[in-house]
């Protein structure tokens with residue numbers, strides 16, 4: 001399959017590309033050049049129609065990962081750019097994918113659409129309620145995906161949380177200060193530890209999504225069912241996190 005990873009030069013995109021390059025023809029569109037043997041790198045802006053027009057028609061699947069995460073003191077100033085990229089470029093890429101009859105469009109979303117995710121368990125059937133800029137932008141992009149999904153393109157939002165590098169797993173390293181803070185154990189507010197999302201599990205979920213056919217769906221990829229009561233991944237993809245399964249002590 002010819003797979004276009006928009007914004008694929010980051011943590012999640014490179015983890016996917018490295019694991020998928022043997023089975024697929026992978027192209028990364030990113031503002032930075034990515035050097036990964038066996039993967040084509042195109043430097044370009046996800047917001048620019050021209051970049052997308054060149055690449056989307058040649059793809060069998062488009063995975064949109066480009067995102068800005070407004071953080072810290074600068075957060076308020078980054079809202080405009082975050083909405084433009086996290087929502088606007090998803091709309092552009094999806095519209096083009098439908099027009100070009102690309103079979104699969106995968107929007108990489110986040111469990112941050114739930115305000116309390118990661119601190120308190122999210123109950124079954126909960127409706128996204130995030131109001132922080134990042135989670136809110138992902139909510140808006142999901143709504144755009146639901147509204148714009150049209151045949152023959154199958155559109156899926158994958159809600160990830162705490163994607164880890166293999167060497168850090170089951171712990172997770174904050175992307176805002178990766179070297180300084182180092183990997184840490186994730187914990188709910190009551191101190192219950194839970195594992196991060198392993199890149200092998202993430203890749204498995206994305207691969208299953210690429211061949212899914214049907215109506216728009218937002219699917220939660222939780223590495224630990226204690227963090228959210230949601231069976232969409234199992235029902236729609238036959239997916240559950242496998243890494244460390246059976247080892248009760250994977251996180252302490």
Ligand SMILES: O=c1ccn([C@@H]2O[C@H](COP(=O)(O)OP(=O)(O)O[C@H]3O[C@H](CO)[C@H](O)[C@H](O)[C@H]3O)[C@@H](O)[C@H]2O)c(=O)[nH]1
Nearest residue numbers: 007009010011012013030031032065066067108109110160
């Ligand atoms: O205008 C821009 C801004 C950013 N990027 C690229 O987007 C990528 C984002 O990668 P990060 O490492 O910052 O992010 P992650 O791979 O960790 O994050 C991914 O996973 C998150 C969920 O955990 C989000 O859902 C998000 O959409 C997705 O980028 C980077 O290569 C960056 O260069 C662009 O191509 N264009």
